[in-house]
Amino acid sequence: MLSKKTRYALRALTYLGENYGKGPVLISDISREKKIPLKFLENILNELKKADVLESKKGKGGGYFLKASPKKISLAKVIRIVNGPIALVPCVSLNFYEKCEDCDEKHCGIRQMMTITRDATLKILEKKTLADVIFASA
Amino acid sequence: MLSKKTRYALRALTYLGENYGKGPVLISDISREKKIPLKFLENILNELKKADVLESKKGKGGGYFLKASPKKISLAKVIRIVNGPIALVPCVSLNFYEKCEDCDEKHCGIRQMMTITRDATLKILEKKTLADVIFASA
DNA sequence: TTAATATCCTACTAATTTAGTAGGGAAAAT
DNA sequence: ATTTTCCCTACTAAATTAGTAGGATATTAA
Numbered sequence: 001m002l003s004k005k006t007r008y009a010l011r012a013l014t015y016l017g018e019n020y021g022k023g024p025v026l027i028s029d030i031s032r033e034k035k036i037p038l039k040f041l042e043n044i045l046n047e048l049k050k051a052d053v054l055e056s057k058k059g060k061g062g063g064y065f066l067k068a069s070p071k072k073i074s075l076a077k078v079i080r081i082v083n084g085p086i087a088l089v090p091c092v093s094l095n096f097y098e099k100c101e102d103c104d105e106k107h108c109g110i111r112q113m114m115t116i117t118r119d120a121t122l123k124i125l126e127k128k129t130l131a132d133v134i135f136a137s138a
Numbered sequence: 139m140l141s142k143k144t145r146y147a148l149r150a151l152t153y154l155g156e157n158y159g160k161g162p163v164l165i166s167d168i169s170r171e172k173k174i175p176l177k178f179l180e181n182i183l184n185e186l187k188k189a190d191v192l193e194s195k196k197g198k199g200g201g202y203f204l205k206a207s208p209k210k211i212s213l214a215k216v217i218r219i220v221n222g223p224i225a226l227v228p229c230v231s232l233n234f235y236e237k238c239e240d241c242d243e244k245h246c247g248i249r250q251m252m253t254i255t256r257d258a259t260l261k262i263l264e265k266k267t268l269a270d271v272i273f274a275s276a
Numbered sequence: 277t278t279a280a281t282a283t284c285c286t287a288c289t290a291a292t293t294t295a296g297t298a299g300g301g302a303a304a305a306t
Numbered sequence: 307a308t309t310t311t312c313c314c315t316a317c318t319a320a321a322t323t324a325g326t327a328g329g330a331t332a333t334t335a336a
Contacts, residue, residue, distance in 0.1 A: 003322090003323065003324085004323075004324065004325095005323075005324070005325095037324085037325065037326085039325075039326060039327080040324070040325055040326085043325090057332095057333080058331080058332045058333050058334090059332065059333030059334050059335090060333070060334050060335075061333085061334075062332090062333070062334090
């Protein structure tokens with residue numbers, strides 16, 4: 001399951017996607033509109049900024065905004081930044097790989113099933129973007 | 139990600155699958171062969187028994203064994219028992235549904251994407267069984 | 277140059293979940 | 307009756323999650 005933090009991130013990004021091209025949006029606006037605890041949201045948006053998904057401006061007229069079009073930001077990307085691996089086991093993760101002890105990876109049946117599962121999941125999450133989320137909610 | 143407990147469960151069940159039809163297997167054997175902490179494994183196998191996946195026999199000649207053929211036990215079933223929901227968000231879970239607050243489910247774009255993702259994941263995990271795991275590792 | 281606005285940064289905390297461990301109880305076989 | 311083996315309750319340590327607190331820093335504008 002995705003953490004609450006990740007769900008907050010997705011909701012915030014959706015809001016920023018809806019306001020794409022309209023200039024910076026205040027954290028406090030997102031917090032109010034999407035009912036996300038303000039200070040927690042600060043951390044989340046900052047994390048997304050460091051991961052190059054968002055840009056920000058300080059001072060009056062400032063706020064956060066998407067660095068690229070909502071069409072360019074996949075759900076997989078967001079989930080990886082905020083939630084971590086998408087695969088069900090680390091030894092199958094593309095971005096967070098960890099070797100599993102006591103297991104010959106070439107002949108591990110569990111690993112093979114988890115690889116197939118990962119591919120099926122990624123096929124969706126890599127393709128679907130914030131734009132799809134926004135379009136679907138219209 | 140699956141918990142360590144769930145990965146232990148899958149490994150133990152695979153072992154029991156390999157010994158299907160050969161009578162009860164000792165916890166201590168599984169623990170040794172699959173390198174799973176014995177007392178922890180006890181809890182896991184008991185949970186699987188309560189969920190009707192395993193049967194057990196006490197006393198000499200006793201142990202655990204699969205209640206049905208490895209072909210009949212899907213990975214989805216095991217994961218749900220030990221790990222919980224397979225869906226990425228509760229409002230999309232078939233077996234562990236929870237309403238999400240502040241969200242009009244009919245018009246939530248995130249929810250729709252998560253539904254598609256769940257379906258893709260389940261298509262694999264409902265179909266693949268312990269038998270597939272065993273066959274793949276041969 | 278000062279005040280106001282808004283993000284940025286570090287650190288802390290409470291609650292929950294995970295990953296076990298401990299110790300005996302109960303049933304079955306011999 | 308003794309041994310074997312699973313069964314059950316409860317406890318604990320460590321990690322993760324979900325925040326909160328408080329000020330530092332950058333920008334704008336009077």
